[in-house]
Amino acid sequence: MVHTFTMNGYNFAVDGNSGSIHVLDDISYQLLSSMQELVPLNDVIKHFNTRYSYKEIKEAYDEIKSLKEQGLLFSIPQNIEEMVLAKKDADSIKALCLHVSHDCNLSCEYCFASKGDYKSGRRLMTKDIALKAVDYLVSNSSYRHNIEIDFSAENL
Ligand code: SF4
Incomplete structure (x- = not known):
C-alpha cells in the first residue's frame, strides 16, 4: 500500500x-x-x-x-511466516520511541510538558544510551525483518 x-x-x-x-x-x-x-x-x-x-x-x-x-514502492508484505513467528514470540519488539531531548526552546505557557522539561530538568539523551537502545531493539526483534525507531523530542 x-x-x-x-x-x-x-x-x-x-x-x-x-x-x-x-x-x-x-x-x-x-x-x-x-x-x-x-x-x-x-x-x-x-x-x-x-x-x-x-x-x-x-x-x-x-x-x-x-x-x-528496488522494493521501495508497491513492495510486497514481508514474509508471512516471519510475521507469524515474531508474533508468537511474546518478548519480540517491533519498535522503539526514543525520547532524545528533554528540552524545548519555545517555552509555551500552555505546554503539556512544563515548557519541555516535564518539571524534571533539561537533558539530552547521551550517544551511549541511544546506541544501547538501538542494539536492544535489534537483538530483541526476533524474526522481524522490518523494525522501526521513532524520535520524540521537545526541542524544536
Ligand atoms: S514542547 Fe511543545 S508545547 Fe511545550 S514548550 Fe515546546 S513547543 Fe511549546
Missing part, C-alpha cells in the same frame, strides 16, 4: 510494506496518486497526456518503476 500526501508544499509517498518515504516532484506525485499498483506506461500516458508531455510522463514513470524494482 502506497500513501501519498502533501505537507508544507512538499509531495510525499510512503510505502507501507517497506517503510520507505519519498519526496516527489509534482508530476511523479500526480502519477503515483492515480495508481493502486504500477500500471502500464500506455495507460498512464492516456490519462495524463493533456497535462504533461510524453517525455515528462516517461521520465516520472521510469522513476516510479525503478523504485518499485
Whole structure:
C-alpha cells in the first residue's frame, strides 16, 4: 500500500510494506496518486497526456518503476511466516520511541510538558544510551525483518 500526501508544499509517498518515504516532484506525485499498483506506461500516458508531455510522463514513470524494482514502492508484505513467528514470540519488539531531548526552546505557557522539561530538568539523551537502545531493539526483534525507531523530542 502506497500513501501519498502533501505537507508544507512538499509531495510525499510512503510505502507501507517497506517503510520507505519519498519526496516527489509534482508530476511523479500526480502519477503515483492515480495508481493502486504500477500500471502500464500506455495507460498512464492516456490519462495524463493533456497535462504533461510524453517525455515528462516517461521520465516520472521510469522513476516510479525503478523504485518499485528496488522494493521501495508497491513492495510486497514481508514474509508471512516471519510475521507469524515474531508474533508468537511474546518478548519480540517491533519498535522503539526514543525520547532524545528533554528540552524545548519555545517555552509555551500552555505546554503539556512544563515548557519541555516535564518539571524534571533539561537533558539530552547521551550517544551511549541511544546506541544501547538501538542494539536492544535489534537483538530483541526476533524474526522481524522490518523494525522501526521513532524520535520524540521537545526541542524544536
Ligand atoms: S514542547 Fe511543545 S508545547 Fe511545550 S514548550 Fe515546546 S513547543 Fe511549546
